[in-house]
Amino acid sequence: MNKNLFEYLLRLGDDSLIIGHRLSEWCGHGPILEEDIAMTNMALDFIGQATTIFEYAAKVENTGRDADALAFLRYEREYRNVLLVEQPNEDFAVTMVRQFLFDAFRKPLYEALQNSSDTQIAAIAEKSLKETKYHLKHSSEWVIRLGDGTEESHEKAQYAVDTLWRYTDELFFENEVDAALQAENVIPSLIPIREEWQKTVTDVLTEATLSIPQNGWKQQGGRTGLHSEHLGYILAELQYMQRAYPGMKW
Amino acid sequence: MNKNLFEYLLRLGDDSLIIGHRLSEWCGHGPILEEDIAMTNMALDFIGQATTIFEYAAKVENTGRDADALAFLRYEREYRNVLLVEQPNEDFAVTMVRQFLFDAFRKPLYEALQNSSDTQIAAIAEKSLKETKYHLKHSSEWVIRLGDGTEESHEKAQYAVDTLWRYTDELFFENEVDAALQAENVIPSLIPIREEWQKTVTDVLTEATLSIPQNGWKQQGGRTGLHSEHLGYILAELQYMQRAYPGMKW
Amino acid sequence: MKENNIEELERQFQEKIDNDIKIEPRDWMPDAYRDTLIRQISQHAHSEIVGMLPEGNWITRAPNLRRKAVLLAKVQDEAGHGLYLYSAAETLGADREETIDDLHSGKAKYSSIFNYPTLSWADMGAIGWLVDGAAIMNQVPLCRCSYGPYARAMVRVCKEESFHQRQGFEIMTTLANGTPEQKAMAQDALNRFWWPALMMFGPNDAESKHTEQSMRWKIKRQTNDELRQQFVDITVPQAEMIGLTIPDADLKFNTETGHYEFGEINWDEFWQVVKGNGPCNKDRVDARRKAKENGMWVREAAAAYAEKRANRNKEKRA
């Protein structure tokens, strides 16, 4: 199997799975009915993406593990999502800022991945891009609304930006996996993607009247399976049925 | 095996296990350091009780399941704790009122169980009684302090009483299991125990200037394995390690 | 004269109804008709919204990716139904936020079935199969309801509900054909949801105070007992087909009538749950109230931002 490709697919799939999980926690508890629908819809998109990605990853791995086994039956240290997506929902500001920071990364990434030399990845990217654009539009609009809304919402949005900023550097994590896949034109360089991310974030936060934190020490670890203490609790729920009833079909 | 005895031991053990679990969730987050210590200490007492009780239950069942298998590897419908003990901590008032309502039941129960014709149960009751008396003293004092403290604490304490009251009737649940064990003098009648509970609760709530809710429709189900939606989440955490790493020794 | 006028309007109104002509928002209608509809439609909307909670409870724990996606889609549909229905109620002059406040204060009701907890994955099957099944039975006739916006909303709702019902039955089928643990889980869910599902059709006709008038207005087109019987007749063979047992010792097929006869419903439980004493009434209403309270600042921010933007646009135009 292509170990690098498999590893890369886990990153993509886990990011989608875990942010989808976090969004789904809002279900029935959103601040407005319309937003309950929007967040559930985004969660659904992400679970859909995770499914397609894990199905391909299972094919690449070719050991008999299927998409569900990848999603539900790995140990915590084997998950490859960035720390950003596993951070708790806290309130709607934290949730939407987290979403925005992630969407602003995912959009240029999928745009570039459309040109992947791996046709499966190109197809996944193309299919996911449309919904990702919608997500980014939606989360940007909320960041602006909250930032430029009331004093209270501005404060909460600024707190969210300040709190989550430390996790954004990891979006652009690269190691030998990336180098190898870039050499084969499977994945793009993250440099222009980071530039676009930076531009989107600067534009939106500026319009939202929010200040952009100074770069400080950045958190990372998720891409190499070193997570925050939050992931363990996510997995306890996510995996419960598969763990408690091993080997059953649902 | 004596099915009734086994069933009864699960009730005792699960009540201890689950209220211990809830108390332990406070660890590191208590309102005062002294109270952090007290709640952790109570949690420890309850986990200790659960251990002794499940060890005996395992012996009674005699199928090779040990105490840990009973604590960690049953399905939700097989847990026999009352609904009261699985209710969420919410705030310190809810936690302490829940504790008080439970301790006020446990104390006369253990007192009576000291005279059980089953010497193991009598020994467990005798051993647990001392700590139970301390728990009841501690939770009573807090109920009084909160009820007769500030306006805010009074309100929170009254809310806790009103919210949890519906779960108190189930403490005195009896079915054919009880009838059979009572006939053998293994367990006492719950009638005098209920009377003492009523008196303790009336005295303490009165001193706390809290009003006693009118009897309404009461919730039950826990004793027959029909729980609230909260237990599933408790089990997802409680069982995680045993489920994710089946059959290993720790 | 005015008296006469109203009588005439009422006559014309009833004539339309009798001729199956839809009543539309701007048409004249008796106050009682309007009030009954507002009550019924908002109750229905609340049921959709509160109904998100018991199923939402299993999204993070769904057993595989496909089931998780299907469940998310289903709960999203329910929120959507809530939206159409609140809109339908608004065409009658009801204010959405006031309507929702009535839910939180306990003044407005919602389907009592959602006051039962979801205790296992099989409950996602049982709810789809039985609860959506019963809902469809109640709602299909409403597609021909005399009030246009409600009837049209119902057409869309019913289409999606019947999809949900099939998905639920598929979950149950999979479980019933699965391992012994899975079959037990399915049977347990059926045991817990069967009677509450029968209660969804409301009190027996003899006890049902609104039925007669609602039938005349074609807001209701079949009686509670008729609908309940239909449900039982359809559902019992489905349970048999997948090897599950309906938890009713008195259940038997009457070869003469062609109907299943079933045991006595526990009406005491029914009324207790309606009155607020079900296992989850407090949790459900608390969850919705909290969502509204915690979302207050978000709605205020959205409103403040919209106003600022409108002002800025005005300035630009000036």
Place this chain on the structure above:
Amino acid sequence: MKENNIEELERQFQEKIDNDIKIEPRDWMPDAYRDTLIRQISQHAHSEIVGMLPEGNWITRAPNLRRKAVLLAKVQDEAGHGLYLYSAAETLGADREETIDDLHSGKAKYSSIFNYPTLSWADMGAIGWLVDGAAIMNQVPLCRCSYGPYARAMVRVCKEESFHQRQGFEIMTTLANGTPEQKAMAQDALNRFWWPALMMFGPNDAESKHTEQSMRWKIKRQTNDELRQQFVDITVPQAEMIGLTIPDADLKFNTETGHYEFGEINWDEFWQVVKGNGPCNKDRVDARRKAKENGMWVREAAAAYAEKRANRNKEKRA
């Protein structure tokens, strides 16, 4: 004259210290001695309290009943140590609540090791074995510290810590002798906690600004590097004994000195974590701050009740 007097007091003070006579709360002491001790003791107290969080994180998920009980007892002990230590600081005139506020504002520090997350059950082993092990190494000399109340607190703390250290090592031993998954879990925990444990002894002696004065005052009795070396010398063979590998390619035993030589510590990481940029600094301080804020009304209630009661007793007596 006054100048002279202080000089004389200082001389007597140092003489006592040199003669190993304990300084007690009412004794005269230099301000700098008092301040250094307050800083050190409160930092130590904060470490105990913040240290409850990473371990508290696994109580609800402990893998069996015995381990759960032992972990609860351990965390309870830590809270107890926090209490003694705050009391010891109070004997020097520090106010407990103010001291705690300094923690929340970021003014006061605590052991940086607790800014690393606990990601698996094995971390409970690694913390006991390595973190408590390093703590003991630091604390045993403090049992002979010149300030009486601190020295006495340390005697009790050290006794319990060494119990914790053995328990932690036992967890690691069990895992290292367990299944491949368990052994990998143990090795992973060792990999993550080894270097932070070495950092617990503080900067190299050359960089350590307080060491010299503290040694003279017998607040500190061995240098950072001495203690670190002792820790390495004791711990490496323990790791070997249970078949785990210290994550340090440069580690080797020097047969001449009888000591292990080890690789360069990542001091950049050390200072970043001290400055607040570790993986969990924010979570830890937030958790403590929230505990204090959420507990405010409880403390107010307790105070209000105590006052009412005192008044009632007064009335009774009157």
